[in-house]
Amino acid sequence: MSRFEIIPLPLDGLQKITRQYLGDNRGFFSRIFCVEELSSVGWCKQISQINHTQTSKQGSVRGMHFQLPPYAEAKLVTCIRGEVWDVAVDLRKNSSTFLQWHAERLSAENGQALLIPEGFAHGFQTLTADAELLYCHSAPYTPSAEVGLNPQDPVLAINWPLAVTEISNKDGNHPMLNAQFQGVVL
């Protein structure tokens, strides 16, 4: 039985996954990941890691992050506390939506998650204080393959909903894209 509503988003391969909450007098049951259902919409590898982050302040930004091949990864990003504005940027060379971004509001209440394919950068801004995310990753964390895009890059022109209140030194210092950037070849 399907536990998710899966909606394709405007960037090819990017999907909005809405999980079902099965409630009873004890509380609820909810499936976060299902290899059978998600492999039919592009999750084609194992889960290498499941990571959990907590972000204290409203308006904080983390991102934009991706890993280069052969460590390119798909991510399933789920919000389990608070609300975030979650952004994916298509970096695939030859994609018809190269350098376009798409954002969705994710929260525990709306049950929405983003399935982000390989070749995308990912980041988010907290819309509430004390937001927690769970990430399923299809490849192991590999710092030597990790690349960051500047969240304020005018080429990306991401329309962050709030003023940026917190950002790591690393993320705030990611370089801006230049004309030589041709995209990621998977």
Ligand SMILES: Cc1cn([C@H]2C[C@H](O)[C@@H](COP(=O)(O)OP(=O)(O)O[C@H]3O[C@@H](C)C(=O)[C@@H](O)[C@H]3O)O2)c(=O)[nH]c1=O
């Ligand atoms: C991402 C990551 C970080 N770390 C360590 C490195 C560092 O000491 C500490 C914090 O790392 P960061 O500042 O990179 O954490 P953070 O900025 O939260 O990184 C995350 O950002 C979002 C936007 C994503 O898409 C995730 O995939 C991930 O890259 O955790 C790991 O041990 N494993 C991991 O998988």
